[in-house]
Amino acid sequence: MSQDVFVLVEHLKGQLTDGTFELLGIGREVAPQAGGRLVALLLGRDVRGLAEQLGAADVVLYVEDERLGDSVPEAYRRVLAGLLQEQSPKLTLLPTSSLGMDLAGALSVELNLPMIAFCKQLAVQDGSIVATCELYGGRAVVEAEIPEGPGLALVLPGACPADKGRSEGAPAVEEVKPSVDLAEVRVRFKGLIEPPPGDVDITRQEILVSVGRGVQREENLPIVQELADALGAALSSSRPVVDQQWLPPTRQVGKSGMTVKPRLYLAVGISGAPEHVEGMRDSDLIVAINSDARAPIFNVAHYGAVADLFEVVPKLAEAVKNRGA
Numbered sequence: 520m521s522q523d524v525f526v527l528v529e530h531l532k533g534q535l536t537d538g539t540f541e542l543l544g545i546g547r548e549v550a551p552q553a554g555g556r557l558v559a560l561l562l563g564r565d566v567r568g569l570a571e572q573l574g575a576a577d578v579v580l581y582v583e584d585e586r587l588g589d590s591v592p593e594a595y596r597r598v599l600a601g602l603l604q605e606q607s608p609k610l611t612l613l614p615t616s617s618l619g620m621d622l623a624g625a626l627s628v629e630l631n632l633p634m635i636a637f638c639k640q641l642a643v644q645d646g647s648i649v650a651t652c653e654l655y656g657g658r659a660v661v662e663a664e665i666p667e668g669p670g671l672a673l674v675l676p677g678a679c680p681a682d683k684g685r686s687e688g689a690p691a692v693e694e695v696k697p698s699v700d701l702a703e704v705r706v707r708f709k710g711l712i713e714p715p716p717g718d719v720d721i722t723r724q725e726i727l728v729s730v731g732r733g734v735q736r737e738e739n740l741p742i743v744q745e746l747a748d749a750l751g752a753a754l755s756s757s758r759p760v761v762d763q764q765w766l767p768p769t770r771q772v773g774k775s776g777m778t779v780k781p782r783l784y785l786a787v788g789i790s791g792a793p794e795h796v797e798g799m800r801d802s803d804l805i806v807a808i809n810s811d812a813r814a815p816i817f818n819v820a821h822y823g824a825v826a827d828l829f830e831v832v833p834k835l836a837e838a839v840k841n842r843g844a
């Protein structure tokens with residue numbers, strides 16, 4: 520086993536994700552503790568050019584193959600399993616994203632490597648991998664340890680500011696030829712389903728007013744939309760609202776929807792289930808309106824009103840409009 524810390528680089532449509540820089544930021548702290556190098560693993564089709572943006576790493580190992588072009592987890596798993604076996608790093612960091620979640624469990628089983636999920640903090644102390652993990656949307660916090668290593672860690676979004684992983688450095692860039700036959704991959708990528716043209720991208724909004732099942736009926740949505748309009752915000756939602764087709768899937772926040780980090784997230788009639796909280800907990804300011812004082816959304820909200828949304832929301836919209844007048 521080497522003392523190196525490996526980071527899986529994630530990219531979509533030729534762009535590195537924020538999650539990649541967050542992992543590099545953590546890796547930058549942990550690699551010296553381990554006494555090894557920070558190594559970025561870059562897999563894909565024509566990805567060599569992306570290595571220039573991975574200046575936080577000491578080394579970039581890249582694998583180019585046509586069949587790695589569309590993040591098919593099975594193809595990634597085969598290549599990564601071979602690489603990790605050959606290189607034997609002390610710690611490998613993966614993002615808690617669709618790709619990372621697909622890979623971490625499978626690699627753990629295939630390589631018989633221990634894996635810690637939901638990591639919010641990571642360190643190497645006296646040679647052991649130590650993590651603080653947030654479970655159930657933050658309702659339980661646990662410390663976990665892999666004595667000595669090696670191991671895998673699935674890191675939560677927002678565990679480290681992405682800026683900490685951005686650097687002008689010039690890492691050594693090395694091509695690696697996969698030692699596995701990707702012709703055997705059984706899953707084929709068919710296409711990326713893009714958001715309908717013209718719909719707002721809720722991941723880029725400064726203010727989101729998010730509506731949940733508490734709104735009761737589709738006909739009541741305009742009450743909340745009016746508040747969003749007054750605030751210059753976009754309307755997002757919990758999953759039941761999308762499941763009922765009151766809003767398109769592009770508006771869904773959470774585990775199976777979008778991860779958002781607006782300056783203000785106003786949750787209206789949303790209970791705060793872990794799968795929802797996962798997608799919005801890193802918002803700068805969270806305000807919740809819910810008629811149930813025990814709703815878990817109040818555990819993550821900075822401000823909250825225990826109130827009937829049908830009373831409060833129209834008054835709030837009116838107040839915001841009057842303030843702007």
Ligand SMILES: Cc1cc2nc3c(=O)[nH]c(=O)nc-3n(C[C@H](O)[C@H](O)[C@H](O)COP(=O)(O)OP(=O)(O)OC[C@H]3O[C@@H](n4cnc5c(N)ncnc54)[C@H](O)[C@@H]3O)c2cc1C
Binds near residue numbers: 731756
């Ligand atoms: C694999 C998986 C993935 C999932 N992915 C997601 C996801 O991406 N996003 C997501 O949101 N969910 C997701 N879910 C579903 C999640 O578990 C919850 O069921 C969902 O988040 C609940 O939505 P909600 O808060 O709108 O509804 P509810 O849990 O029904 O909450 C409604 C809330 O409205 C309040 N309320 C009722 N009337 C009023 C009123 N008049 N005024 C004020 N408040 C009122 C209630 O007190 C309650 O807290 C997922 C579940 C699974 C199993």
